[in-house]
Amino acid sequence: DPYSNEPKRHPALVIRSQKPFNAETPAELLTGKLYTPNDLFYVRNHLPVPAVDPAAYTLRVEGEGLRTIELSLKDLRTKFKRHTISATLQCAGNRRTEMSSLKDIKGTTWASGAIGNAEWSGVNLKDVLEYAGLDDRSETEAGHVQFEGLDSDMEGVCYGASIPIEKAVYKGADVLLAYEMNGRPLSKDHGFPVRVIAPGIVGARNVKWLSRIITSKEESQSHWQQHDYKSFSPNTDYDTVDWESAPAIQEPNVTSAICDPGHNTPVSTCEGTIPVKGFAYSGGGHSVIRVDVSADDGKTWTVAELSSVPAKRSRAWSWTLWQAEVPIPRDHVGSIELICKATDNAYNTQPDSVAGVWNLRGVLNNAWHRVKVQVQE
Ligand code: MTE
Ligand code: MO
Numbered sequence: 311d312p313y314s315n316e317p318k319r320h321p322a323l324v325i326r327s328q329k330p331f332n333a334e335t336p337a338e339l340l341t342g343k344l345y346t347p348n349d350l351f352y353v354r355n356h357l358p359v360p361a362v363d364p365a366a367y368t369l370r371v372e373g374e375g376l377r378t379i380e381l382s383l384k385d386l387r388t389k390f391k392r393h394t395i396s397a398t399l400q401c402a403g404n405r406r407t408e409m410s411s412l413k414d415i416k417g418t419t420w421a422s423g424a425i426g427n428a429e430w431s432g433v434n435l436k437d438v439l440e441y442a443g444l445d446d447r448s449e450t451e452a453g454h455v456q457f458e459g460l461d462s463d464m465e466g467v468c469y470g471a472s473i474p475i476e477k478a479v480y481k482g483a484d485v486l487l488a489y490e491m492n493g494r495p496l497s498k499d500h501g502f503p504v505r506v507i508a509p510g511i512v513g514a515r516n517v518k519w520l521s522r523i524i525t526s527k528e529e530s531q532s533h534w535q536q537h538d539y540k541s542f543s544p545n546t547d548y549d550t551v552d553w554e555s556a557p558a559i560q561e562p563n564v565t566s567a568i569c570d571p572g573h574n575t576p577v578s579t580c581e582g583t584i585p586v587k588g589f590a591y592s593g594g595g596h597s598v599i600r601v602d603v604s605a606d607d608g609k610t611w612t613v614a615e616l617s618s619v620p621a622k623r624s625r626a627w628s629w630t631l632w633q634a635e636v637p638i639p640r641d642h643v644g645s646i647e648l649i650c651k652a653t654d655n656a657y658n659t660q661p662d663s664v665a666g667v668w669n670l671r672g673v674l675n676n677a678w679h680r681v682k683v684q685v686q687e
Contacts, residue, residue: 312358312464317498320349326418330355331499334423337569341587341631344619345396346426348492353499354401354424356469356534357461360519364503369487373525374452376442383503386487389441390433395484396619397509397627398591399516400425402539402559405567405679406672408664415672422567422679425591427619427629430507432488435478435523444525446479452525457506457517470532471515473508473560475525482625484509487520509627510595512559514539529558544668551670561593564660565676566601566632566652576684579642583635584683586614590630590652597626597655603634604649608662608678612636614650626655643687651678 313329323333334352364383372378381389401424403417410419435455444450455478459469478485486507489496496502501518508515514534529535540556570587571577577584584605590598598618602611614634621628630652638646651660661667664677 315359315361315498317359319353319499322350323353324421324423326420330357331359332418334420335426337421337423337567338572340423340425341569341589344617344628344631345428345492348428348494348497348500351426351428351500352401352424354418354513355461355499357463359498360460360462362460362503362519367503369504369520369523371438371442371523373456373523374527375444375450376439376525379442381438383489386433386489386504390437392431393434393484393486394429394431395486395507395509395627396427396429397484397507398425398427398629399507399513400562400591401513402562402673403671405565405675408677409668409672409675412664412668415670417672422569424513425589425629428491429493430486430488431490431493432486432504432507434483435485435487435506436483438487438523439478439525444479450475450525451527454526454529456524456526456530457515457520458522458524459517460519460521468521469517469534470530471517471535472530473511473515477508477511477560482622484625484627509625510561510593512539512562512593515560538671539673541669541671541673544666547670559673562591563674563676564590564592564596564598564652564654564658566590566598566650566660567679568603568648568650568681571648571681571683573681574684576686578686579638582640583637584648584685585633586636586648586650587631587633588650588679590632592626592652592654592658595625595627596658597621598630598652599655600653601630601632601634602651603636605636605638605646607647608649638685642685644685645682646685648681648683649678
């Protein structure tokens, strides 16, 4: 059984599939802390969890403009400076269920919990590429950095993805080869012993159980780079899709969700308001500057109070948690819909409906997030 190495998981995770294992954090547990506890952090595996002997582990680094090197775990810990960053990881399919309820979608079902924030420690990818001889001032032919995981399918094809090389080498590039998550060695599910943390970039490129780094002219030719994790027009379906016509998703769009209260929960109002909590996040290092919450279908909005990890300019890699006291119509009893939307520092904001952003893969759903609650007398 290729699934004989699967680790024990926290019983509170909401399981979306067993083999491969996919599970999300229950929404109400997401917004308690700025850092998501490791054992409650969502898990998105495409393949069985590989068994890795840390003593035998080697990372191979090769490709355009590099000399081929192999690094052990000890090399990574001793030859390079240790860096720590706070970064949010979100699956491009987060909030897919809202899209599938409009029109059927193939893909793992996710409510809004395929996201989490952690403090990651490891070595800087840039330092490793320079150690292998990459000279970012010379005219390198490399356009992409490809990553391969130790997990593979029955045919031996491994998980793979790539990022544009600029994301790895510019001044302030924070892409890590991480060996720790929130101060603990990575767990089996989250990529032990080493994974990529490409902050501001969609989950799929943050390759776990990292075995190989390749600089190259082309991007990764993997299934997940070429024929998945892309978005199309709402009218494009599997019979008409031209995968080559759309770029692989890298930096995710601005999004937000209401985590508390949950769907269909009873709420009592205090002084005519409902306390509402959630998260907001934008890719590419954009910070969230505002979250608006409405209880009357967007006619009036309450500006939420934001809290986030302090970030350097253009390097807001972590999500923003928010809370608001939202007024509801006087003496209202029964069902009411709460709505939230976020705006980032480029003034990108969220579209009001799912229909206009629906796509065959069900990715990047950032429509206004809506939660129905029952107001009690
Ligand atoms: N890396 C490998 N090797 N195998 C995978 O299946 N899944 C990717 C990415 N890296 C994956 C991987 C996807 S789609 C996401 S969203 C994130 O890992 C999830 O990371 P997590 O399970 O630590 O939350
Ligand atoms: Mo993902």
